[in-house]
Amino acid sequence: MSTPASHQPVVEHFEISLQTPSGEVTTAVAVPTSFVPVASILPLLRGLDEESQRLEQQRLVEGGQAISCRKGCAACCRMLVPVSAPEAFALAEAFERLDLPERTRLQARLDLAAQRLAQAGLLKQLSSLADSQEPLNDEAIEPLNRSYYALRMPCPFLKNEACSIYEHRPAACRELAVTSPATACQDMTSPQVASVPVAVRMSTALSLLWAELTGTIPRLIPLPLAIDWAKRHEAERARRWAGTELFEKALDKVWRYLSQEKVR
Numbered sequence: 001m002s003t004p005a006s007h008q009p010v011v012e013h014f015e016i017s018l019q020t021p022s023g024e025v026t027t028a029v030a031v032p033t034s035f036v037p038v039a040s041i042l043p044l045l046r047g048l049d050e051e052s053q054r055l056e057q058q059r060l061v062e063g064g065q066a067i068s069c070r071k072g073c074a075a076c077c078r079m080l081v082p083v084s085a086p087e088a089f090a091l092a093e094a095f096e097r098l099d100l101p102e103r104t105r106l107q108a109r110l111d112l113a114a115q116r117l118a119q120a121g122l123l124k125q126l127s128s129l130a131d132s133q134e135p136l137n138d139e140a141i142e143p144l145n146r147s148y149y150a151l152r153m154p155c156p157f158l159k160n161e162a163c164s165i166y167e168h169r170p171a172a173c174r175e176l177a178v179t180s181p182a183t184a185c186q187d188m189t190s191p192q193v194a195s196v197p198v199a200v201r202m203s204t205a206l207s208l209l210w211a212e213l214t215g216t217i218p219r220l221i222p223l224p225l226a227i228d229w230a231k232r233h234e235a236e237r238a239r240r241w242a243g244t245e246l247f248e249k250a251l252d253k254v255w256r257y258l259s260q261e262k263v264r
């Protein structure tokens with residue numbers, strides 16, 4: 001344990017090693033021992049996610065394949081992105097830190113997206129998904145995913161075909177890469193699209209963590225509604241947990257995910 005300076009949080013250092021289908025992921029983390037918000041766990045899980053993605057992409061490249069994703073290509077940013085509650089809180093915080101003109105611009109984009117979803121008859125269903133009290137399985141959500149993608153509505157956070165919240169983008173966005181030609185991504189439902197396998201879906205691990213912490217269902221919120229959802233859940237956003245408890249529980253969810261994937 002270290003106490004670098006009196007005004008800095010006390011942290012405990014851990015070395016983590018995870019065996020994933022892409023190989024062994026190791027990382028060193030500093031975990032605050034004080035009480036912290038749930039979004040504090042994101043850097044750890046993002047680090048693990050990035051490392052396992054890097055290993056998987058390296059394995060594919062060594063096998064003669066190439067990653068087609070390039071800056072300026074945002075064909076996939078028309079799909080429905082599921083966001084866990086901790087990610088929604090982090091997004092809301094990032095949104096609030098924006099300067100006023102950018103915040104106003106972004107709010108107008110979010111309002112426009114909500115309008116378009118309402119016109120398409122999808123807003124109610126998406127809102128029910130965000131606030132559902134019953135766990136929903138992938139099969140139940142799939143028709144909604146398809147109807148959303150059929151709109152080909154650019155993500156409200158997309159600006160000039162680039163992500164305007166790149167540092168804060170959800171895990172589902174970070175985990176999507178393809179080895180098929182970029183032209184195939186004009187239709188992400190096409191069997192021609194070859195996605196890079198993902199060892200751990202971090203949004204799922206985070207939604208399981210949130211469910212355990214709050215005694216609720218594993219919740220995934222549609223991205224265009226995530227900031228509004230976080231604003232409507234200020235009390236949960238303000239809650240604090242011991243850093244070490246969050247860390248242990250989050251790792252437990254990642255391990256469980258990996259062991260379930262192994263037996264599938």
Ligand code: SF4
Nearest residue numbers: 077155157158163173
């Ligand atoms: S958050 Fe960024 S990366 Fe994700 S869909 Fe929106 S624009 Fe694309």
